[in-house]
Every structure is written in C-alpha cells, then in structure tokens.
Amino acid sequence: MGPNEFGLHQDTVNRVAADIKQAVEMGVEVCVVVGAGNIFRGVSGAAEGMDRTTADYMGMLGIVINALALQNALENTGVMTRVMSAIPMSAICEPYIRRKAMRHMEKGRVVIFAAGTGNPYFTTDTAAALRASEMNCDAMMKGTKVDGVYSADPAKDKDAKRYDTLSYMDVLTKDLKVMDATAISLARENDIPIVVFSVKEEGNFAKALSGEGTYTVVSN
Numbered sequence: 001m002g003p004n005e006f007g008l009h010q011d012t013v014n015r016v017a018a019d020i021k022q023a024v025e026m027g028v029e030v031c032v033v034v035g036a037g038n039i040f041r042g043v044s045g046a047a048e049g050m051d052r053t054t055a056d057y058m059g060m061l062g063i064v065i066n067a068l069a070l071q072n073a074l075e076n077t078g079v080m081t082r083v084m085s086a087i088p089m090s091a092i093c094e095p096y097i098r099r100k101a102m103r104h105m106e107k108g109r110v111v112i113f114a115a116g117t118g119n120p121y122f123t124t125d126t127a128a129a130l131r132a133s134e135m136n137c138d139a140m141m142k143g144t145k146v147d148g149v150y151s152a153d154p155a156k157d158k159d160a161k162r163y164d165t166l167s168y169m170d171v172l173t174k175d176l177k178v179m180d181a182t183a184i185s186l187a188r189e190n191d192i193p194i195v196v197f198s199v200k201e202e203g204n205f206a207k208a209l210s211g212e213g214t215y216t217v218v219s220n
C-alpha cells in the first residue's frame with residue numbers, strides 16, 4: 001500500500017516487482033507468497049464482529065487481487081510469471097498443483113502463490129513456510145517493514161536491539177513475533193532458514209540474497 005492507508009499503490013507495486021526482477025537476473029529462482037493486509041485494511045470496518053472464518057476467506061480473496069497486481073507489474077518488466085491459487089478460480093489463474101509449480105520454476109518463471117493455504121486460521125507466513133517446504137526452497141525471505149528481528153518493537157522502544165542470527169527455538173521461546181509459531185515450526189522441521197529484511201528500500205531483496213545489507217537469519 002506504500003504511503004496510502006490501504007489498497008494498492010502502483011509505484012510501490014512496481015518497486016516490489018523491480019526488486020524481484022533484480023533477484024531473478026542474479027539467477028535466483030523465485031516464488032512469491034503475498035498477503036493482503038493492504039486490502040484488508042480497506043474492509044476491516046466491515047469485518048469487525050464478523051466470524052474469523054469469513055474474515056479469513058475475505059483475506060484470501062484479497063491476496064488474489066495482490067497476486068494479480070504483482071503478476072501484472074512483473075510481466076510489464078519482462079519477467080514471466082504464473083499465479084497459482086490455493087483456492088481454484090480457473091477463470092482468473094491456475095489452481096495450485098505442486099508439480100506444475102515446480103515445472104514453472106524450472107522454466108524460469110516466477111510463481112506467485114495466491115490465497116494462502118486455502119484454509120482459514122492459517123496465516124500468510126504459514127502459507128509461505130508451507131510452499132517453501134513443498135518447493136524445496138533454500139531459504140524463505142521475509143520482506144517486512146523493519147530490517148530484521150529486534151528484541152522489542154523498534155518503533156516503540158529505542159533500546160531495541162537487532163539480532164544478526166537467531167535459532168527457531170529463540171524465536172519461539174522469546175516470543176519474538178517474527179512469524180506465528182505454526183510458520184516457524186514448519187520452517188524448523190524442514191530446515192529452511194528464514195531471512196527477515198526490510199522491503200522499504202529499493203534493492204534490499206537482492207542485497208540480502210548476496211549477503212549484504214542488514215537482516216536477521218533464523219535457522220538451526
């Protein structure tokens with residue numbers, strides 16, 4: 001949503017696409033899981049008092065909107081993509097089929113996974129850990145608002161300290177709020193390192209992939 005309060009900020013979508021393109025040009029095979037906080041903020045008033053499952057399904061539909069926006073922005077820069085949705089909506093995108101997603105990636109396409117896991121009660125981070133496990137990813141890169149994991153919220157506590165490395169257990173036992181416990185546990189079980197970096201500045205994704213810049217690595 002960039003500087004907006006909700007929705008899609010086109011320059012920001014294009015920036016994220018440019019960051020992904022940079023990684024693809026480095027020879028990294030990329031698949032993407034997007035969330036829908038930006039869309040959901042626009043409907044959160046209506047979602048108040050709604051049951052959790054309905055609100056979660058609305059979130060999954062929001063993700064499809066974001067996935068299509070990202071697909072469009074990536075293809076405008078010449079990066080070939082495929083959107084695959086955990087909830088089949090065949091008029092809009094492909095349904096998620098693991099082996100097909102693998103083939104798309106082998107062909108150099110960026111695969112954008114939409115609609116989370118397709119189930120309520122599971123977060124986008126859990127969807128990311130699940131897809132990273134299924135696609136045998138070497139790492140899960142979590143682009144966020146801050147440049148890593150801190151001991152406290154850096155926006156509220158100026159003494160908050162950034163960690164360079166953490167174990168999965170540290171995150172769970174210190175309740176560090178990088179990701180929910182389901183996502184962390186899945187990554188831990190499948191030994192997928194999580195790299196937390198800031199998406200706010202251009203080029204940070206490629207930097208983190210090259211071991212430059214600031215980020216936190218969560219691993220065994």
Ligand code: GTP
Binds near residue numbers: 083090093094103
């Ligand atoms: P390869 O055969 O591996 O090269 O894959 P491909 O994706 O290029 O071939 P395919 O013929 O499956 O797809 C051609 C186009 O149709 C691509 O843009 C796909 O994303 C799209 N497509 C494939 N299946 C579906 C579907 O179920 N729904 C929608 N909406 N689009 C689809």
